[in-house]
Amino acid sequence: MSERTSPTAGQNSHPAGQGLPTSGQPDADRRLAAALWDFDGTLADTEPIWIAAEFELIPRLGGEWSEEHAHQLVGGSLPESGAYIAKVIGRDDLHPDWIVDQLLGVVVDHCRTKPIPWRPGALELLESLRVAGVPCALVSASYRELLDVIIDRVPAGSFQASVAGDEVQHGKPDPEPYLTACRKLGVDPQDCVVFEDSPPGAASGGASGATVVVIENVVPVPPAANQVRVRSLAELDANSVAEMVATRQSGAPDVP
Structure with a gap:
């Protein structure tokens, strides 16, 4: 797991416990229309x-793999990931969709039968948003087969919509997944927050017009003007997230 990066000049940041309300519902004048969640990471x-599934599969296909190669796939579309693997291991005879199916089956089985990390x-945070009446959507590069497993394992009512990677023409970093989620919820992206951990996902959310909360995990995420950086989702509740969106909408400096 990569180290958390320090805030970059001109980039929003909320150190743990500083400037973040910890309870209550969003103020009436704060327009947090929806929260859009990435899944993996x-x-x-x-x-x-x-990554473990990749390291198990690729040697069986006669190839070699590395953490560097694995990190290239984080947050990207699954068809592109399958094509990348086929190219790296020199197996032009393997269709990318077949490679994706092998990996996806492992992850789906894990999430269906084992504790989800x-x-x-x-x-x-999901519960805080639910109590505050903020609709949430799950927006993932992973396919519907996996998202349905996850939605079944979170508390009922956590998500009012979902968009899977096999339901869009252009995956992350294209804004289509997040724009599709906004259309499903009937909200303006500029009134929404996106939670992301990867460069493609953060770029997708930012291009949609939403405020992007970046929680780095496996790979670093380049800074952008529309981002807020936090070390953990545990720093946030519905009120603090609404404040982030309201701050960006007003053009005011970030909360100190």
Whole structure:
């Protein structure tokens, strides 16, 4: 797991326990219309499961793999990941979709039958948003088969919509996944927050017009003007997230 990066000049940051309300509901004048969640690496720490599946599969295909190669796939679309693997191991005879199916089957089985490694504070933040009446959507590069397993394993009512990687034409870093989620919820992206841990996901959320909360995990995420950096979802509740969005909408300096 990569080390957390220090805030970059001009980039929003909320150190733990500083400037973040810890209870209560969003103020009426704060327009937090929806919260849009990435899954792998953000809601749950599943990237190590994917990487382990890669290290198990690729030697059986006659190839060699490395952490550097694995990190290239974090947050990207699964078809592109399958194509990358086929190219790296020199197996042009293997269709990328077949490679994806092998990996996806391992991850789905793990998430269906074993405890899910939720990121710290993730379920608590979901509950805070639910109590505050903020709709949430799960927006993932992973396929519907996996998202349905995850939605069944979170508390009922946690998500009002979901968008899977096999339901869009252009995956992350294209904004289509997050724009699709906003359309499903009937909200303006500029009134939404996106939770992300990867460069493609953060770029996708930012291009949609939403405020992006970055919680780095396996790989570093380049800074961007529309981002807020936190070390953990455990620093947040519905009120503090609404404050982030309101601050960006007003163009005011970040909360000290």
